[in-house]
Amino acid sequence: MTVTAPPATRPGGRRARLPFSPWHLLLAPLALVFAIPLIWLLLSSVMTDAEINRFPPALWPSGIDLGGYRYVLGNAMFPRWFLNSLIVSVVAVASNLVFGALGGYAFARMRFAGSKLLMGLMLATMAIPFQLTMIPTFLVMKRLGLIDTLGALIVPSLVTPFAVFLLRQFFLSLPRELEEAAWMDGCSRLRVLFLIVLPMSRPALSTVAVLTFLTTWNDLTWPLIAINHDTQYTLQLGLTTFQGLHHTKWSAVMAGNVITVLPVLLAFLFAQKSFVQSITSSGLKG
DSSP states (O other): OOOOOOOOBOTTSOBOOOSSOTTHHHHHHHHHHHHHHHHHHHHHTTSOHHHHHOSSOOSSOSSOOOHHHHHHHTOTTHHHHHHHHHHHHHHHHHHHHHHHHHHHHHHHHOOOTTHHHHHHHHHHHTTSOHHHHHHHHHHHHHHTTOTTSTHHHHGGGSOOHHHHHHHHHHHHTSOSHHHHHHHHTTOOHHHHIIIIIGGGGHHHHHHHHHHHHHHHHHOOHHHHHHOOSGGGOOHHHHHGGGBOSSOBOHHHHHHHHHHHHHHHHHHHHHTHHHHHHHHHHTTSOO
C-alpha cells in the first residue's frame, strides 16, 4: 500500500500556487530561441558594415548607426517598391476573403453533383509545389499580357485553396438555425452569407487575411520571374538590388528587412487572438 504525500500548502492551509502557468517555464525559453533571429536582425540594422563583416561577429553594436536606414529610405525607388507590395498584398487579401468565403460557404452548406470530388481535387492542389506550376502560370500570364505588371502578381493570388478550405471548415462549426431562420424570412443565400455568417466568422476571416498578407508580402520567387522593370518591383525584389556581385551593403539589407518585417509582425500581433480561435474552431468538424 503506497502513501501519497499531501500537496504542498502555505502556512494558512492554502495550496501554494505559482503566479504563472508551469508551461511558461518551457515556453519562455522556446520563445526566446525563436526570437533570436529577429533580435539579431534589429541589432545588425544599427551596426556599421565593418561591425557586421567582422569575425568573430559583434554581438552588440558599439553605437547606434542609422546609415543603413538612411541609405534605404533615401533610395528613390524604395517608396514605389513599398507601394507595389502594399497594392499586391491588399488586393490579394480582399479577393481571398470574398472568393474564399463564397467558395467555402458553397462547399459547407450547398449539396451539388461532384461537390466532394471538387473538394478533393482542390485540396490535392495544395500538395503540388509551386515549382511545378511556375512555367504554366508564366505562360498564362504572358498570354494575358500581364508579364512585367502588378497584374501578374495579383491574378495568381486572387483565391487560394487554403482560404476556401479554412473558411469551409469554420462555416461547418456554425449552427444552422440562424441561417434557416433567415431563409424563412425570405433572405437569399448571399444575404445570409454576408449579413449573418460572415459577421460570426471574424476569427477565420482574420486568419485568412493575416496568412494571405504574410505569404504575398514575403513572396520573392514569383516576382523575380514575372517582373523585369524596377518600377514594378515589390519590396522583397527591390531589396535584392542592395546585394551586389562584389560588394554588399549589409547594413542597408538589414535595415530594409526590418522595415519589411514590421507590417507583417504588427498584423500578426493584432490578429493573434483571432488566429488561435480560428485554428481551434475550424478543426471541430470535417
